[in-house]
Amino acid sequence: MMSRTRVNIAVTGLNNTDNPGPGVPVIRALRDSKEFDIRIIGLAYENLEPGIYMHDIVDKTYRIPYPSEGSDVLIKRVLEINSKDKIDILIPNFDAELMAFMKARDILLNAGIHTFLPELKQFEERHKTNLPEFGKKYKVNVPASNPVSTLSELKEIAEEYDYPVVIKGKFYDAYIANNYEQAALYFHKISAKWGLPVVIQEFIRGTEVNVVALGDGNGNTIGAVPMRKLYITDKGKAWSGITLDDSNMLDLTHHIISSTRWRGGMELELIKTDDQKFYLIEINPRIPAWVYLAVGAGQNLPEALVKMALGIEVKPFSEYKKGVIFVRYSYDLITDIKEFEKLSMTEEL
């Protein structure tokens, strides 16, 4: 019998809440692997991230500081964890931390920690604030948008748009504003939470559809699964979704990955209009929280990412099952105060 390779994988995004981080579904995917014997090191920003207390999901958890405390502080903490609990691969799952880990790629690799993240250039050019240039450069339909940093700038730029418009945070959050007063309200709400600039975007009427995909960094798409949200929470997150059979969505994904030579996981957020045109509204530069649907449909993208991080050649997936549905659920996990105490006092559990 073939023995499975033992790998220690550190994962962030254990906040399996109503605005879920991708950590827990990524780990579930990795635990499905028949090739790797996985040990999961959870990296948590908050003491109440549910994944911390799921002991069949996460083997050991360490607290890490928010990237806002300084990239060097975050990286130092990860290296410190690595010195006592070896990390072979690190899979970051938050947009806000990616920059720190991408910049520290060589430092991490020198310490034996492999990552499989986009290049800084790829990360920057797909940024919400750069989307119009991205669309032009790669010949992809995108809605008109502008970054705005002040209220007067918002007022001036908003006049160029017809309402409704979409007001978006640079990392998360998006609201539809039907007039200037609402736009100003969301500007304040988003800038207070996510900082500046805030993005004002043309509202494209249609159905939102998404693709989870993985690029090898050489222009090849290793896997891609399109999905439509069937049930959306008040935070705009998918609570249920279904895999689609749409060759246009796959063609667009292949085009974006091959022309940007994307490396790592990504999520394309698209609007399909009534006349069957696709508009790219966002590229999330990481695996999305609904990735386990792709696993259920036959493409274990997190496992493929781990292989590529280790330099193992991966053959692209050619198939996935259409009409596969995920339905998310909430669950009351019971834990003892001693666990919470241990994490609070020692920063590990």
Place this chain on the structure above:
Amino acid sequence: MRIKRNIAVSESGFLFDPTGGESYSINEQALEIFNLLKEKKTNDEIKNYMTDIYDVASEDFEKYYFDFLGMLKQYRLLEDDEQNQG
């Protein structure tokens, strides 16, 4: 216009469009018509078949039939004949 190739319909009349991810339920008679359309029967063949087995006047059937086709078109379950090749 023909039914899109990738549309699946079950014996119970559950219809699934994998391109858009939408599902629909259709009644027994609609299911029969749907299957005839999938078999690429012409409008006249379908009309003759249905008016033979159901107590419905030809002109009444036509009215309901074209309404049904309109609905299938509206939900994008039909495609041009040439798209159906190959």
